[in-house]
Amino acid sequence: MSAMSKLDALDVSILKLLQQNGKRPYSEVAKLLEVSEGTIRSRINRMLNEKVFEFIIHMDPNKIGLQVQAIIGIATKLGYQEQVAMKLNQCREVRFVGVFSGRHDLILQAYFKNNEALVDFVNGELAQLEGIDTVDVSIELKQYKDSFSYIVNGEGHLEENSNGVRK
Amino acid sequence: MSAMSKLDALDVSILKLLQQNGKRPYSEVAKLLEVSEGTIRSRINRMLNEKVFEFIIHMDPNKIGLQVQAIIGIATKLGYQEQVAMKLNQCREVRFVGVFSGRHDLILQAYFKNNEALVDFVNGELAQLEGIDTVDVSIELKQYKDSFSYIVNGEGHLEENSNGVRK
């Protein structure tokens, strides 16, 4: 294992502020947490190195022309799970793939321009793959939540002890 | 509908560069696309206003102490779908909720500290909700892909005509 230091209260506080706005300046974070900008910068760079998080943009699929979202559950033949997952990995339409316990061996999330593109994907790319037993397609009708703020207040989830301010 | 102008080739080129790195400076994008920095900035600000995309950070759930990821399919009693979705929306553990066609009426994705927290969620919060028929829990064993780059090269998906450079 590489540099796998645990996050302390200050790190979590920084993430909590950045998850509200990925463009928030380091100096602003520093003021809010009452430490110097240099400290914020070194913490962020360390976390980026350790791949704790990354700066990205999140596009609204609808607004960029991807109107159809599907979640697809797949049952694979014994021994084919990894092979199928690797193939799906390479599909442009696929945003997410994982191996799961439960009813489906693999679950993936994919975006398409329209219904026709989805059908082409299922009957074309999926049908060609070896080792697939059954496919269960669910099409999104309405989205209620799609959040990236994993750090929340209140019991249960991750939370820093104090508010990250050193006394 | 508010300001719902269609994205042109330059907009798509900008998104394509930003999706590789959310911290890329506007001046660098401008150089690559051979327009002025001011143009990039005004395009980005317009898209931010229209909520085409947003700057966020993407955290690795494992690295911030959320070791268990689940996808949960729910069948609701007739007429309860929206009500249940709204409740799930408020749950801290829930990252994603949508109404779907197919086997499950609702599908949600949620992160937990450990298996115990997952069990508490299913037997506690979920069990309390009115209008749920069946619950199908799938636990992630291995993740293969979790991408946010929706704009890809090649046929099929969104793509700008040229490379966005004005002649």
Place this chain on the structure above:
DNA sequence: TTTGAAAAATGCGAAGC
């Protein structure tokens, strides 16, 4: 709308604590 240049703010490296 896009551009260009000046002002303000942010991010970065190095030295010292």
Place this chain on the structure above:
DNA sequence: GCTTCGCATTTTTCAAA
């Protein structure tokens, strides 16, 4: 590991094409 302090870069602002 945190801070301060110059310096380079970036973002913002605004007048003009």
